[in-house]
Amino acid sequence: MPITPLMPVYPRCGVRPVRGEGSYLIGEQGERYLDFASGIAVNLLGHGHPHLTAKLQEQVATLMHVSNLYGSPQGEALAQRLVDHSFADTVFFTNSGAEAVECAIKTARRYHFANGQPERTTLITFKNAFHGRTLGTISATDQEKMRGGFEPLLPGFGYAPFNDLAAAEALIDDSTAGFLVEPIQGEGGIRPASPEFLQGLRRICDERGLLLVLDEVQCGVGRTGTLYAHEQYGVTPDIMATAKGIGGGFPLGACLATEEAAKGMVIGTHGSTYGGNPLAMAAGNAVLDVILEPGFLDQVKATGERLRGALEQMIPNHDALFEGVRGMGLMLGLKMKTDSRRFVAHLRDHHHVLTVAAGENVVRVLPPLNIEQAQIDEFVAKVSEAARLYVPPADE
Numbered sequence: 001m002p003i004t005p006l007m008p009v010y011p012r013c014g015v016r017p018v019r020g021e022g023s024y025l026i027g028e029q030g031e032r033y034l035d036f037a038s039g040i041a042v043n044l045l046g047h048g049h050p051h052l053t054a055k056l057q058e059q060v061a062t063l064m065h066v067s068n069l070y071g072s073p074q075g076e077a078l079a080q081r082l083v084d085h086s087f088a089d090t091v092f093f094t095n096s097g098a099e100a101v102e103c104a105i106k107t108a109r110r111y112h113f114a115n116g117q118p119e120r121t122t123l124i125t126f127k128n129a130f131h132g133r134t135l136g137t138i139s140a141t142d143q144e145k146m147r148g149g150f151e152p153l154l155p156g157f158g159y160a161p162f163n164d165l166a167a168a169e170a171l172i173d174d175s176t177a178g179f180l181v182e183p184i185q186g187e188g189g190i191r192p193a194s195p196e197f198l199q200g201l202r203r204i205c206d207e208r209g210l211l212l213v214l215d216e217v218q219c220g221v222g223r224t225g226t227l228y229a230h231e232q233y234g235v236t237p238d239i240m241a242t243a244k245g246i247g248g249g250f251p252l253g254a255c256l257a258t259e260e261a262a263k264g265m266v267i268g269t270h271g272s273t274y275g276g277n278p279l280a281m282a283a284g285n286a287v288l289d290v291i292l293e294p295g296f297l298d299q300v301k302a303t304g305e306r307l308r309g310a311l312e313q314m315i316p317n318h319d320a321l322f323e324g325v326r327g328m329g330l331m332l333g334l335k336m337k338t339d340s341r342r343f344v345a346h347l348r349d350h351h352h353v354l355t356v357a358a359g360e361n362v363v364r365v366l367p368p369l370n371i372e373q374a375q376i377d378e379f380v381a382k383v384s385e386a387a388r389l390y391v392p393p394a395d396e
């Protein structure tokens, strides 16, 4: 008999949260954890935010779900706000990030199909990318650990090294539909695209009639201090997948596109039973109410700079363990000289601080966007204390 009836696909740790209060999670025995993981960049207003909670409670009692066979005043309202604040003209709502990426892939393929170039099906993606766990999105990453045993995968992807514009351009042929890229690789280790790289991809797309598809599932929705990370690169995509933070903890994703890029997505080409239901729309609208308040995103930038500065000040005291800080806004990565997964476990088990490990031995630091100085101080003090007491295992 398995220990739990849950399919054992996750290496679950001993933390068993039953309640959340702002930046803290509370376990079954009442133990408190400082949560700088935020459900992996999801709970961007922390836990139990009064406005988000009230709006969800109100909507649960009013109308939770209707089919997409009917008109959607709630969906139109949220889509209009997303359009008003982005490059996009049109929005498809999903329940997760992977589904938003799936919709982006389909939209890109249909664009070329509608243009009379159905052979243009291949999206060039990048090494160490992460786009989700559906068959389509694991096909879009070159990572063997996610693909092994799931073949045959979806054809139509090429893989170039991240931040290598020449290599990406060299892969283009008559079957190329465009590029699919995270402006900041999240799971891959908080690796920002270089401005030349992202701007270069945009230029190549414009020159060659290709589509730039951005995956902002992890880095979008205010996390980097602008509503979307691409704004800081001076680049706009044709299609973008967003999710995670957009629902503040409620499952919600969206595929945004320009009218031109979405021209193939006509009646009957796509759908989702739950996508865009009134409860999800209430969550998205409540999150936007908060993060679009004047000054909120500037505050995220300022908070990110303070947190980064404090971590950078701490590093010289523990330079055998840490190499540096990378990332943007409140999407930060502490690059380690040792196995970051073990340090994340140490921090969690002995100091009750939650972070997430990522590729390249990075500790992901993803606090709620509304954290205050007291939590920054507590976090840095605890990471410093944890580093002082940490003895890397002998087998490293």
Ligand code: PLP
Pocket (backbone or CB within 6 Å): 040, 096, 097, 098, 099, 101, 130, 131, 132, 133, 182, 186, 187, 215, 216, 217, 218, 219, 243, 244
């Ligand atoms: N894309 C990126 C960049 C992600 O970080 C993730 C999840 O971590 C996904 C897509 C998949 O999102 P979901 O797990 O909601 O399907």
